[in-house]
Amino acid sequence: MIIFDLKCADRDHRFEGWFGSSQDFAEQQARGFLECPLCGSKNITKAAMAPNLGRKGNQEPVAAKPAEQESESRAAPVSSKVSVPTEYQVLMGKLAKAQEKMLANSEWVGDRFAARARDIHYGDADEKPIHGTASQEEVADLADEGIAALPLPLPVLPPKSKN
Numbered sequence: 001m002i003i004f005d006l007k008c009a010d011r012d013h014r015f016e017g018w019f020g021s022s023q024d025f026a027e028q029q030a031r032g033f034l035e036c037p038l039c040g041s042k043n044i045t046k047a048a049m050a051p052n053l054g055r056k057g058n059q060e061p062v063a064a065k066p067a068e069q070e071s072e073s074r075a076a077p078v079s080s081k082v083s084v085p086t087e088y089q090v091l092m093g094k095l096a097k098a099q100e101k102m103l104a105n106s107e108w109v110g111d112r113f114a115a116r117a118r119d120i121h122y123g124d125a126d127e128k129p130i131h132g133t134a135s136q137e138e139v140a141d142l143a144d145e146g147i148a149a150l151p152l153p154l155p156v157l158p159p160k161s162k163n
């Protein structure tokens with residue numbers, strides 16, 4: 001085994017590659033098998049030869065295989081390239097319309113929802129549909145008092161911020 005300190009010419013990342021021989025390295029380099037584990041660049045050159053040949057340990061060769069794991073873990077959290085299925089878009093569109101319809105005659109009461117819902121429930125305010133925001137605690141308290149609060153499927157913008 002021979003260890004080379006490699007670097008990608010694009011971003012100057014340093015990493016180690018283990019090879020059977022320097023011939024082996026040259027071959028892999030020529031075929032474009034080498035890949036920077038940090039940025040995926042295939043523009044790999046030798047940085048300097050590590051002096052300790054036959055180093056102990058069971059490290060896997062880094063550059064002999066393209067760094068699949070690395071590129072997977074880089075790709076996973078990225079969602080911008082995820083394509084949203086058409087059914088989902090259609091469904092969300094329908095849901096948004098349904099919610100809009102449902103709230104057409106409802107009054108936005110913002111974070112005073114719990115108080116207003118109580119007023120209506122106890123007859124201190126006219127009976128009419130309202131919607132607003134409430135904490136989970138408030139919703140639980142309302143439920144204890146027998147006042148139902150329906151969670152809306154989609155977030156609602158306060159009317160003022162719609163402008």
Ligand SMILES: [Zn+2]
Pocket residue numbers: 008010011012013036037038039040041
């Ligand atoms: Zn790199």
